Amino acid sequence: MAYLDINHVVRKFGGLVAVNDITVGLEQGEIFGLIGPNGSGKTTLFNTINNYYPANSGEIIFKGIPITRMSTHEICRLGIGRTFQVVKPLKRMTVLENVMAGAFLRTNSATKARDKALEIVDFCELMQRKDMPAKSLPIADKKRMEIARSLAGDPELILLDETAAGLNLKEIDAAMVIVKKIRDKGITCFVVEHVMKFLMGISDRVMCINFGAEIARGTPKEMSRHPEVIKAYLGEEYVKGK
Amino acid sequence: MAKKSWFLPAILGIVAIALPPFLGGYFQHILILVMMWVAMATGWNLLGGYCGQASLGSAAFFGLGAYGAGMLYLHWGISPWWGVIAGPLLAIVVAIPIGLVTFRLRGGYFVLSMLAVCETIRIIFLNWVEMSAGPLGIVIERTWGMEKLPYYYMVLAIAALSLYVVYRLMKSKFGYYFVSIREDQDAAEGLGIPSTKYKMYALIPCAGIIGLAGAFYMNYMAFIEPNTVFPLIISATMILSVMLGGPGTFWGPALGATIFVLLSELLRAFAGPVIGTIHYLIFALILVLVIMFLPNGIAGEGDKIKRLFRGKKPVYVGGE
Amino acid sequence: MALFGQTIICGFLMGGVYAVIAIGMTLILGVMKIINIGHGHLMMVAMYVCFALFTSLGLHPYIAMFVAMPCLFGIGYLLQRYSIHRVRFVDTILPQTQVLLTLAIGLVFVEIIRVIFKSDFRSVYTPFSSKCLYIGDMSISLPQLISFGIAMAFVAGLHILLTRTDFGRSIRATAQDLDAAKYMGVDALRVSSLTFGLGMALAAAGGALLLPIFYLFPDIGVPFTIKALIITILGGAGSTVGALSGGLVFGMAESLGAVYWAPGYKDVVGFVIFLLVLLFMPGGLKTVIKR
Numbered sequence: 001m002a003y004l005d006i007n008h009v010v011r012k013f014g015g016l017v018a019v020n021d022i023t024v025g026l027e028q029g030e031i032f033g034l035i036g037p038n039g040s041g042k043t044t045l046f047n048t049i050n051n052y053y054p055a056n057s058g059e060i061i062f063k064g065i066p067i068t069r070m071s072t073h074e075i076c077r078l079g080i081g082r083t084f085q086v087v088k089p090l091k092r093m094t095v096l097e098n099v100m101a102g103a104f105l106r107t108n109s110a111t112k113a114r115d116k117a118l119e120i121v122d123f124c125e126l127m128q129r130k131d132m133p134a135k136s137l138p139i140a141d142k143k144r145m146e147i148a149r150s151l152a153g154d155p156e157l158i159l160l161d162e163t164a165a166g167l168n169l170k171e172i173d174a175a176m177v178i179v180k181k182i183r184d185k186g187i188t189c190f191v192v193e194h195v196m197k198f199l200m201g202i203s204d205r206v207m208c209i210n211f212g213a214e215i216a217r218g219t220p221k222e223m224s225r226h227p228e229v230i231k232a233y234l235g236e237e238y239v240k241g242k
Numbered sequence: 243m244a245k246k247s248w249f250l251p252a253i254l255g256i257v258a259i260a261l262p263p264f265l266g267g268y269f270q271h272i273l274i275l276v277m278m279w280v281a282m283a284t285g286w287n288l289l290g291g292y293c294g295q296a297s298l299g300s301a302a303f304f305g306l307g308a309y310g311a312g313m314l315y316l317h318w319g320i321s322p323w324w325g326v327i328a329g330p331l332l333a334i335v336v337a338i339p340i341g342l343v344t345f346r347l348r349g350g351y352f353v354l355s356m357l358a359v360c361e362t363i364r365i366i367f368l369n370w371v372e373m374s375a376g377p378l379g380i381v382i383e384r385t386w387g388m389e390k391l392p393y394y395y396m397v398l399a400i401a402a403l404s405l406y407v408v409y410r411l412m413k414s415k416f417g418y419y420f421v422s423i424r425e426d427q428d429a430a431e432g433l434g435i436p437s438t439k440y441k442m443y444a445l446i447p448c449a450g451i452i453g454l455a456g457a458f459y460m461n462y463m464a465f466i467e468p469n470t471v472f473p474l475i476i477s478a479t480m481i482l483s484v485m486l487g488g489p490g491t492f493w494g495p496a497l498g499a500t501i502f503v504l505l506s507e508l509l510r511a512f513a514g515p516v517i518g519t520i521h522y523l524i525f526a527l528i529l530v531l532v533i534m535f536l537p538n539g540i541a542g543e544g545d546k547i548k549r550l551f552r553g554k555k556p557v558y559v560g561g562e
Numbered sequence: 563m564a565l566f567g568q569t570i571i572c573g574f575l576m577g578g579v580y581a582v583i584a585i586g587m588t589l590i591l592g593v594m595k596i597i598n599i600g601h602g603h604l605m606m607v608a609m610y611v612c613f614a615l616f617t618s619l620g621l622h623p624y625i626a627m628f629v630a631m632p633c634l635f636g637i638g639y640l641l642q643r644y645s646i647h648r649v650r651f652v653d654t655i656l657p658q659t660q661v662l663l664t665l666a667i668g669l670v671f672v673e674i675i676r677v678i679f680k681s682d683f684r685s686v687y688t689p690f691s692s693k694c695l696y697i698g699d700m701s702i703s704l705p706q707l708i709s710f711g712i713a714m715a716f717v718a719g720l721h722i723l724l725t726r727t728d729f730g731r732s733i734r735a736t737a738q739d740l741d742a743a744k745y746m747g748v749d750a751l752r753v754s755s756l757t758f759g760l761g762m763a764l765a766a767a768g769g770a771l772l773l774p775i776f777y778l779f780p781d782i783g784v785p786f787t788i789k790a791l792i793i794t795i796l797g798g799a800g801s802t803v804g805a806l807s808g809g810l811v812f813g814m815a816e817s818l819g820a821v822y823w824a825p826g827y828k829d830v831v832g833f834v835i836f837l838l839v840l841l842f843m844p845g846g847l848k849t850v851i852k853r
Contacts, residue, residue, distance in 0.1 A: 050432065076434030088429035090422050092490075092655065101422040104415045105434040113415070153434055296658050298599070298665065343840055350597035350661040351795070355836070357599070358788045362833040369826035424657070474784055478669060481662060490655040519681075523673035529666040534645060537654040 001064065003028040003188060004049075004080075004157055009058035011041075011048050011212075018044040020212035021058070026157070031179065031189040033203035033220070035196070037232055041212035042192040043085050046159050049190075050075045050082055062157070077105060081155030083146040085162045085192070089134035095145050096121060096130040102152035117152055124148040124178060140171040147178060157188040164198040176201050200224060208232065255402075262394050270390040274462065276503045277397040278455050281404040283483035283495035285451030288408050290481070291489035292417065293444040294424025295345070298353050298477050299360030302340075303333040303449040305471035307456025309367065312380035312466050322382050325457035326400075333453025334446055336363070341445040345438050348427070357474065364472035379467030382460070393462050400458055401496075404451040409492065411447065420444050424490070452480075475522070482529045488541025497540060564699030569821045570814055571702055575710040577813020579771045581806045582713045583786060584793035585720065586764030588805040591794060592737035593757040594642070596660045600668025601765055601790050602783030607671050608634050608766030609773050609782070610679060616686050616773075623686055624712065627770030631763040638762030641667060643755040668783065676780045684778040709771035716767050717806055724802065733757055785829055792836040 002025025011019040018041045026032050036042050048055045050072050060068045067075050076082075081102075090098050099117040100110075107113050121130050124144050129137060134145060143163055150158055160179065164172045172195060179202050183189055193199040199206060200220040207217045210232040216223060223229050258277075262270055282304065290296040310332035311325020344355045367374040374380075386392045411417055419440045422430040427437050460466055479502065487498025505528075509521035536543060583605060590598045611633055612626040621629075645667065649659050656662065693704040724730035735743040736753045744750055768786075776782070793812050797804025812832060819831030 052428070052431075071436070072431040073434045073436045076432060082432050084429065084432070088426045088432075090425035090429060092425060093418075093421060097418065097421075101418045101430070101435070102433045104418055108415050110414055110418075113418075149433060291655065294657050296656050296662060343837060346840060350599075350658055351791075353658050353661050354597050354599055354787070354791045355840075357784070358791065358833055358836060361784060361788055362830055365827065365829050369824065424655075475669075478665065481665075485656070485662070488655075519673065519676050523670065523677055526666060526669035526673050530645070530663065530670055533659060533663045533666055534649055537649065537652055537656070537659050542655060 001061070002026055003063065004190070005059075005061040006045075006049070007059040007061070009045070009048055009055045009060060011044055011053055012056050017212050019048060019055075022209065022212070022214060024207060024214070024217075026188060026190060028156075028188055029183070029186060030204040031183050031191060031202050033199040033206040034190070034192045034209065035194070035199060035206060035223070035229075036209040038194075040210045040232075042209065043161055044212075045209075046082065046161055046190075046192060049159060050080055076153065076155075079154070079156035080159065081150030081153055081157070082159035083143065083150055083161055083163065085165070087139070087142045087146055089137070089142050089145060091135035092133060094131050094133055095126055095137065095141075095148075098134050098145055099148045099152045102149040105153035113152075120148045120152045123151070123181070125174075140167050140175075143167070143175070144178065147182070151182065151187075155187060157190065158182060160189060160191045162192055162194055164193060164195040167195075172198055196224070258398055259395075263391060267388070267390050270394055272503065272507050274390065274394050274397050275507075276500050277394070277401040278458060278462075279479070279483055279499035279503050280496045281397070281401040281455045282452050282480050283487070283499040284401070284404045284408055285448045285455070286480040287484045287489060287491075287495040288411065288420070288451070289441075289444045289448040291484055291491070291495065292412065292424065293420040293441055295441055295444070296353050296481065297356040298474070298481070299356030299358070300448070300452055300480050301472050301474065301476035302356075302360040302363045303337060303452040304456040304459070304476055305360075305363065305367070305466075305468070306333040306336055306449075307453030308460040308466045308471045309374060309380075309456075310453065311457040311460040312382065313374065315382050316375055316380050321385075322457070322461050323385070325460055326454060329457025329460070330450040330453035333449040333456070337445050337449035338442070341442050342438075345441045345445075357477070360472060360474075360477065364468050367468040367472065374468070377467055377469070379465055379470075380460070381465050384464045385461070393458075397455075397458050397462070400454050404454070405492075405496065407447055407451065412492065416440070416443055421490070478529065479525075482525070482532065485529075485532050485537065485539055488539030488543075491539065491541040494539050494541035565821065568700040568702070569817050571700065572706065573814035573817025574810055575702070575706040575813070576817060577810035578710040578713040578717075579768055579809075580789055580793060580813050581809025582716050582771070583765050583768035584790040584797070584805045584809050585717065585802055586761035586768070587787075587790040588794050588797070588802060589733070589757055589764070590761040593733055594646075594660075594754050595740075596646075596664065597791065598758075598761065599661060599665040599787055600671070600783075601664075601761075602785065602787035603668030603671050604634060604637065604762050604783075605765040605769040605786055606778075606780065606783040607637070607675060608762075609769040609778050610675050611766075612770045612773050613679075613684055613686060613778055622688055623770045623773040624708070627767055630766045630770055634766035635759040635763040637759075639755045639759035642758035643751065646758070647751060647754065668787075672780050672783065679780065681780055685776075686773050686778070688774050703775075705774040709775070713768070713771055716764065717802075720764070721802070729753075729756065733760075788829075789832055792832050792839075795836065796839050 004026040006022055006024045009019055009022050022045060034042050047053045049060055051070060052072060055068055059066060062078060062080060067078065090101060096117055099121055100113045103113040103116040121127055124147060126141065126144060126148060129141055137145060163175050167175060176198060179189060191199060191203065203220050206220050206223045208215050208223060208229045215228045215232060216226045262273055286300050307329035310329035311322040314320040314324055314328055315322045340359050344352055347355055368377055419435050422435055423437050423440055430437055456471065483498040483502045484495045486501060488494025506521060506525060509524055513520050587598055587601050608630040611630040612623045615621040615626040615629060616623060646660055646663055649663055694701040695704060695707065724734060732748045732753050736748055736750060740750060793805055793808040796812060797808030812835065815835055816828055816831050820828040
């Protein structure tokens with residue numbers, strides 16, 4: 001049994017099947033990438049993992065514990081942290097306070113939470129921004145703060161939703177460094193990404209989905225040559241042309 | 243998240259303790275009202291301002307607190323002073339199931355459902371005559387007759403206690419969680435914060451504090467009936483006090499409550515004789531203007547002003 | 563049995579009038595995404611407009627409502643355009659600023675009315691106020707029956723407005739997706755202002771229809787705001803058909819409660835329904851019908 005087991009998960013919105021029978025297993029300590037065109041169901045899959053939207057059918061098992069029916073905060077307590085595609089900063093709190101809010105998951109003492117938060121803020125290279133209100137951060141730092149906030153709760157698995165979207169090349173490189181650093185801490189990373197460069201540079205394995213269903217799986221290199229993947233991203237003609 | 247400055251509170255405390263014996267009965271009465279509203283606004287702010295769950299039915303807790311005290315006397319002849327325990331307790335006991343149901347709702351639905359809760363409780367107290375004496379109300383004998391000073395110190399202690407409770411809560415994990423829920427409930431859940439549970443943790447002290455103020459009201463006014471302790475205007479006044487002073491700030495609600503009581507007494511004294519109820523109209527107009535032009539209150543905008551003076555604007559740094 | 567039948571019919575008729583008020587709230591909720599807490603208060607204003615016309619000119623409320631409705635439409639339009647809309651984009655600590663603002667505006671109107679008319683109870687006695695129709699043993703109050711008829715006429719008219727006219731379509735488009743509607747060239751501020759006006763006009767109609775049946779006093783609004791909310795939740799937020807069926811169900815339940823429990827607890831019945839809906843069918847009546 002894999003570390004995180006997603007078994008035949010289906011999620012529908014009305015008539016639309018956003019996630020259609022996805023089955024995948026993540027191993028501990030890897031960086032697993034999930035790609036797919038816009039609206040292919042990547043974020044929805046994440047949202048079913050920590051039960052923002054309950055799965056219509058199927059099962060999700062983390063460390064041998066079924067989490068399909070658990071509530072979002074319980075899943076987080078169990079060790080699955082996440083960031084959001086559309087950033088959700090706690091706007092009027094400072095960066096440090098944001099990260100402290102995450103750190104309180106494992107402690108009740110404000111002093112300990114602050115120490116932990118400072119450590120994480122430093123880890124994510126946000127030290128010089130720590131007293132700024134979250135709403136006035138530039139987008140790249142907001143995303144990094146979300147990672148920090150979620151790391152503060154000592155997750156064992158972190159779901160990173162489009163960390164590179166909207167960043168410039170330099171910022172993408174910096175984000176890649178951080179994701180690798182997170183993995184080096186022993187935290188498993190499940191990364192949804194649209195920016196190919198980002199994912200190809202860091203992932204151990206990649207899965208591509210379209211219209212909610214899996215179309216290919218393999219190493220980053222295999223994926224970049226896979227005809228189905230190219231078709232999904234660029235359209236039929238490109239495959240034929242090749 | 244409150245500021246660590248002992249200077250101002252200390253001065254205020256000394257003035258609040260030392261000054262009133264030298265004042266006349268009318269001014270003592272006004273100060274008593276000030277302190278009562280300080281406690282209530284501070285309590286409301288915990289759930290509304292910090293946790294973001296603006297309740298339009300907080301008068302329910304006030305009324306329950308008052309009736310908790312009054313019914314002790316009505317049924318068993320027990321001194322209504324025991325109400326300072328029974329009142330908040332009754333408010334909390336009722337608040338818990340209310341919270342469990344209404345916290346399923348978000349935003350405006352929550353605001354209005356609390357109003358529905360409060361109206362329902364008012365109707366029950368009006369109609370269940372065996373329990374509450376209905377519209378006749380409850381009359382007690384005042385412990386200290388016309389003497390105001392003991393009441394003042396009593397309510398001063400209540401106000402101080404409520405400020406202390408809120409201060410301690412906001413310094414702890416609870417405070418961070420409350421504000422997180424206010425800022426973004428989805429993000430908070432994603433950080434492992436059980437939002438409904440923590441809303442309850444905000445509701446319980448909020449109900450307790452407002453209930454305590456209600457129990458005091460029973461003892462001080464010596465008369466209550468459902469329409470005087472459960473009306474919408476009491477909930478609205480709590481909201482106005484908090485919004486005027488600054489929601490989600492520590493001293494804001496107290497400041498707002500003070501301004502509100504002084505202002506309404508002035509209006510009552512000067513405008514009242516001209517047109518009977520015009521001070522309520524002015525009150526409502528102020529509420530509109532505050533929400534439209536000063537939605538973060540005096541304290542909320544005060545931070546901005548201070549920052550301007552210090553020249554410490556937030557630094558916006560683009561890419562490195 | 564006659565009592566039961568009469569209770570049901572009476573509640574049904576009442577529910578039709580409630581539905582008109584609730585549809586006003588639902589429309590506002592759908593387009594502006596806010597709950598109008600001042601709803602009942604502004605309905606009360608319309609009732610006083612009718613009352614004033616009745617006492618000064620002797621106009622029957624059913625005629626006076628055609629004065630009150632444009633009045634309230636104008637008030638609603640101006641309120642949204644110059645007051646409520648303004649706070650929409652202000653960054654505030656309390657998240658529900660707009661909702662609280664509708665409350666404050668409602669209170670202003672209550673107090674204006676209180677200054678003008680004092681807190682006294684008023685009533686409008688019309689020639690057929692106490693007339694009844696008899697079906698077997700059951701008596702049905704004539705003003706209620708007429709009110710119901712007019713209410714249903716308004717519901718039908720609104721339905722045509724929403725489905726057949728450009729204005730109605732732009733309302734529905736805005737309710738479904740504000741951003742998309744904007745891109746399609748819908749003037750959101752204009753639509754929301756007109757919607758708020760329309761919602762208030764419906765509340766005014768409901769108020770006028772209630773006038774021959776109820777006593778009038780400045781604080782009459784709050785219970786009606788709550789009723790409208792409960793009906794809105796019962797019918798599933800934002801649905802006109804839901805509000806209509808919700809209103810009818812609510813009216814009957816309230817009437818049954820008043821007769822078989824105690825008249826004083828009439829308003830508690832609504833609250834109990836509200837709790838049950840919240841606990842067991844959060845999507846409102848729609849969830850039940852769909853199953």
